[in-house]
Amino acid sequence: MSAMTIENASRRNFLQGVAGLTLSFCLPAVAAPAAAGKATTVSFEPNAFLRIGSDNSVTVIAKHLEMGQGTYTGLGTILAEELDADWKTVRIAGAPADAARYNNLFWGPAQGTGGSTAMANSWDQLRQAGASARAMLVSAAARRWKVAASEITVRDGIVSHPPSRRSLRFGELAADAAREAVPANVVLKEPKDFRLVGKHAPRKDSTEKTNGKAVFTQDIQLPGMLVAVVAHPPRFGATVKSFDAGAAKRVKGVVDVVQIPSGVAVLATDTWSAKKGRDALTVDWDESRAFKLGSEEILARYREMAQQPGLVAHQAGNTDQAFAAAAKVVKASYDFPYLAHAAMEPMNCVIRLSAEGCEVWNGEQLHTGDQHQLAGIFGLKPEQVKINMLYAGGSFGRRANTKSDYVVEAAQIVKASGGKAPVKLVWLREDDMRAGYYRPLFHHSLEAALDANGKLTGWRHRLVGQSILMGSPFEAMMVKNGIDGVSVEGAANLPYAIPNLRVDLHTPTDIAVPVLWWRSVGSSHTAYSTEVFLDLVAKAAGKDPVALRLELLGDKPRHSGVLRLAAEKSGWGTPLPPGAPGTRRGRGIAVHESFHSYVAQVAEVTVAADGTLKVDRVVCAVDCGIAINPDNVRSQVEGAVGFALAAALHGEITLKGGAVVQGNFDGYPLLRIDEMPRVEVHILPSAAKPTGIGEPGVPPLAPAVANAIGAATGKYPGRLPFSTAELRA
Amino acid sequence: MIRLNVNGKLHAVDVAPDTPLLWVLRDTLGLTGTKYGCGQALCGACTVHVDGVPQRSCTTPVSAVAGRKIATIENADRSRVGKAVQEAWRKLDVVQCGYCQSGQIMSAIALLSQNRKPTDADIDTALAGNLCRCATYVRIRAAVHLAAKSLA
Ligand code: FES
Ligand code: FES
Numbered sequence: 011m012s013a014m015t016i017e018n019a020s021r022r023n024f025l026q027g028v029a030g031l032t033l034s035f036c037l038p039a040v041a042a043p044a045a046a047g048k049a050t051t052v053s054f055e056p057n058a059f060l061r062i063g064s065d066n067s068v069t070v071i072a073k074h075l076e077m078g079q080g081t082y083t084g085l086g087t088i089l090a091e092e093l094d095a096d097w098k099t100v101r102i103a104g105a106p107a108d109a110a111r112y113n114n115l116f117w118g119p120a121q122g123t124g125g126s127t128a129m130a131n132s133w134d135q136l137r138q139a140g141a142s143a144r145a146m147l148v149s150a151a152a153r154r155w156k157v158a159a160s161e162i163t164v165r166d167g168i169v170s171h172p173p174s175r176r177s178l179r180f181g182e183l184a185a186d187a188a189r190e191a192v193p194a195n196v197v198l199k200e201p202k203d204f205r206l207v208g209k210h211a212p213r214k215d216s217t218e219k220t221n222g223k224a225v226f227t228q229d230i231q232l233p234g235m236l237v238a239v240v241a242h243p244p245r246f247g248a249t250v251k252s253f254d255a256g257a258a259k260r261v262k263g264v265v266d267v268v269q270i271p272s273g274v275a276v277l278a279t280d281t282w283s284a285k286k287g288r289d290a291l292t293v294d295w296d297e298s299r300a301f302k303l304g305s306e307e308i309l310a311r312y313r314e315m316a317q318q319p320g321l322v323a324h325q326a327g328n329t330d331q332a333f334a335a336a337a338k339v340v341k342a343s344y345d346f347p348y349l350a351h352a353a354m355e356p357m358n359c360v361i362r363l364s365a366e367g368c369e370v371w372n373g374e375q376l377h378t379g380d381q382h383q384l385a386g387i388f389g390l391k392p393e394q395v396k397i398n399m400l401y402a403g404g405s406f407g408r409r410a411n412t413k414s415d416y417v418v419e420a421a422q423i424v425k426a427s428g429g430k431a432p433v434k435l436v437w438l439r440e441d442d443m444r445a446g447y448y449r450p451l452f453h454h455s456l457e458a459a460l461d462a463n464g465k466l467t468g469w470r471h472r473l474v475g476q477s478i479l480m481g482s483p484f485e486a487m488m489v490k491n492g493i494d495g496v497s498v499e500g501a502a503n504l505p506y507a508i509p510n511l512r513v514d515l516h517t518p519t520d521i522a523v524p525v526l527w528w529r530s531v532g533s534s535h536t537a538y539s540t541e542v543f544l545d546l547v548a549k550a551a552g553k554d555p556v557a558l559r560l561e562l563l564g565d566k567p568r569h570s571g572v573l574r575l576a577a578e579k580s581g582w583g584t585p586l587p588p589g590a591p592g593t594r595r596g597r598g599i600a601v602h603e604s605f606h607s608y609v610a611q612v613a614e615v616t617v618a619a620d621g622t623l624k625v626d627r628v629v630c631a632v633d634c635g636i637a638i639n640p641d642n643v644r645s646q647v648e649g650a651v652g653f654a655l656a657a658a659l660h661g662e663i664t665l666k667g668g669a670v671v672q673g674n675f676d677g678y679p680l681l682r683i684d685e686m687p688r689v690e691v692h693i694l695p696s697a698a699k700p701t702g703i704g705e706p707g708v709p710p711l712a713p714a715v716a717n718a719i720g721a722a723t724g725k726y727p728g729r730l731p732f733s734t735a736e737l738r739a
Numbered sequence: 740m741i742r743l744n745v746n747g748k749l750h751a752v753d754v755a756p757d758t759p760l761l762w763v764l765r766d767t768l769g770l771t772g773t774k775y776g777c778g779q780a781l782c783g784a785c786t787v788h789v790d791g792v793p794q795r796s797c798t799t800p801v802s803a804v805a806g807r808k809i810a811t812i813e814n815a816d817r818s819r820v821g822k823a824v825q826e827a828w829r830k831l832d833v834v835q836c837g838y839c840q841s842g843q844i845m846s847a848i849a850l851l852s853q854n855r856k857p858t859d860a861d862i863d864t865a866l867a868g869n870l871c872r873c874a875t876y877v878r879i880r881a882a883v884h885l886a887a888k889s890l891a
Binding site: 077078079080212213215216217218219220221222223224225226228229231237262280281282283286352353354355356401402403404405406438439641642645646648649650651652653655656674675676680681682683684686688689 | 755765766773774777778779782813825834839840866867870871872880
């Protein structure tokens with residue numbers, strides 16, 4: 011290390027000696043993120059989000075989980091833009107758990123990733139961080155060259171003084187820059203000057219995710235670590251009565267068998283031995299308090315409840331009058347099953363106890379919640395729970411569990427086994443699929459009133475389904491007057507101008523199936539019921555689905571914008587080329603806003619005589635504000651189309667007598683490559699602040715496909731997944 | 740002791756003979772690029788090559804591949820086809836979460852080793868056993884075509 015560089019460890023003293031060096035959102039008293047890099051020659055850490063090394067390395071600290079949605083790349087792009095860094099030299103490191111520095115600005119004091127907020131809440135923060143660091147580099151260069159800062163330019167990691175033809179790389183200025191004061195105000199770039207934002211910045215994780223080197227939780231191996239596989243109860247709410255570990259303990263490699271609140275855990279030196287041990291266990295379950303209803307019974311109850319008015323989520327005008335005066339009433343109901351997230355990497359977690367506290371390795375999505383849960387279990391302070399954030403092999407909401415279910419389970423195993431060894435909890439696919447925390451099962455019923463001119467005068471929408479947020483830390487923020495905001499999102503804020511409207515909700519509280527957000531949350535069902543029903547209304551009114559929507563979207567320019575673009579790019583209104591003899595083809599459209607982004611999709615389908623369905627092409631139009639990384643926006647929307655199509659075609663978790671039927675991909679098929687349609691993504695140019703893109707591509711897909719099926723067959727499916735039998739010619 | 744030839748290196752492993760090759764690669768040999776997704780030959784995340792043929796390592800007992808040539812994702816860049824596939828994947832930014840991609844790439848390498856000009860239908864057939872929850876399929880298809888072009 012050169013004399014100029016300042017080591018990580020001594021940085022604290024250094025910072026204390028220089029007044030005003032820290033940005034307001036940076037708390038330098040907390041140790042720098044050691045997990046984020048091998049302590050090399052760190053020279054310049056102007057804030058919690060950036061390190062510039064004397065070796066010219068630029069490391070952006072990402073406070074959000076990379077679970078596939080491109081967050082690391084996006085966060086890096088924002089900061090690197092204002093810093094004028096050379097994208098090729100930028101690397102990204104996951105931030106440690108430390109809500110004081112890394113909280114999600116949309117979630118108050120909590121650190122975590124979800125609701126497609128990563129870019130939106132980081133946009134100003136990381137632009138400031140980058141611009142401020144850039145200004146310090148410029149001041150350092152001005153001081154060294156004894157020139158005016160205004161004469162200095164920065165580009166691709168090089169600070170230059172054109173009049174004297176001098177230039178220095180970031181690394182050469184890093185130590186000096188660390189002595190500069192953090193500017194009170196910085197000027198951010200005009201969008202027209204962006205060189206990375208809105209341009210092509212390749213993903214930062216492509217190399218290590220194509221050579222097997224990317225590290226997921228599943229890949230962690232610690233010295234002395236044991237692998238735990240758990241026997242879970244067959245029904246929600248069942249507990250261990252007694253168990254016989256004799257045969258399990260005779261399996262070679264098995265080290266210990268312990269009872270935990272959620273079952274019986276077998277600890278072994280390796281995964282296969284742990285699984286064999288788990289399979290050799292005999293467990294007697296106490297099911298006296300277990301949940302024993304099946305999906306059909308739950309649905310029957312919900313249909314019953316839907317006969318009565320629920321709590322009003324939104325009301326305008328007078329629906330009773332509108333329906334009394336109606337010339338025509340359209341009615342339909344829609345059923346949505348439980349859905350598993352089924353991330354490709356089943357849930358898992360590594361925990362090690364140490365003298366200082368505990369250390370966690372996890373694809374970490376809810377840092378603050380998990381820290382508190384673990385602190386409670388081990389009798390620690392939350393800040394003694396150190397979390398190493400790893401890549402997650404998908405999540406779709408599953409790893410952001412407000413009950414910290416699998417994290418707590420790992421901790422209980424560590425505790426029950428006396429904390430002797432670090433433990434990697436491994437859920438096998440069946441454990442993952444049967445563990446609950448599903449997208450809740452929902453029933454919707456809708457009615458529309460049309461006057462004699464076919465004008466839509468009244469709209470009633472009733473929803474029945476479990477609340478995700480009641481009983482969670484988000485309850486205070488998101489549950490108002492008994493209405494869980496995410497149960498009715500997309501329905502209560504219907505964008506269409508309908509004079510008389512009532513949306514109400516029943517929230518059953520006696521269904522013990524754990525539920526959770528699933529990519530796009532409430533919109534995963536509300537977009538379907540509202541958009542498919544609107545096509546029924548269009549049909550009843552004799553109107554074109556696009557024309558009717560545009561008519562009702564008068565004051566919603568962003569909805570109309572994506573709707574028009576999708577219609578135009580898909581050739582809406584032109585005849586579809588016919589399919590093979592005996593097949594029926596159709597085109598359908600849907601538009602939906604979620605997480606402040608707007609997406610319209612047009613699907614083209616072919617329905618065979620036997621009812622089998624092929625989605626041939628999906629044209630998407632997206633308005634997500636400034637597209638930080640347009641290629642990633644396209645990638646996310648392509649993926650969202652496939653994710654949503656999997657649910658529409660196949661997705662269903664069913665309960666029989668309270669037990670989950672499906673356990674693996676044979677019973678719960680994901681989309682295969684041969685089912686993937688051609689996808690086109692068109693991005694609307696925008697100067698608005700960036701909004702989310704991880705989720706908003708999901709909601710319009712299923713209704714667009716259903717409307718295409720309707721156009722092809724006259725049948726608008728009333729349940730998901732689609733039933734082939736119902737679509738026979 | 741079971742003798743294994745993995746990526747050209749010889750290993751003697753002391754594991755139960757019924758242990759799936761997947762767990763020997765991952766837990767015993769530390770080759771964690773090969774992934775576990777289902778354990779039932781339903782997802783393809785664990786795809787490796789045995790004597791050049793793609794195989795699901797999660798349902799392959801290690802005893803069945805003793806002495807045969809096993810290749811994993813860690814070895815992919817040692818062949819011309821493997822390099823072309825990885826480069827195409829990177830050029831098109833195929834990956835999202837990445838968890839399935841070792842398996843996708845191993846299947847794609849096997850396809851292109853047999854068929855230098857695959858059609859969409861060939862690709863769909865060869866990769867239909869490799870699930871991607873992130874649904875990166877549009878780009879997987881494009882990347883296989885791109886790799887084929889670069890090999891031509
Ligand atoms: S893990 Fe082997 S096919 Fe899924
Ligand atoms: S990239 Fe996530 S499962 Fe394929």
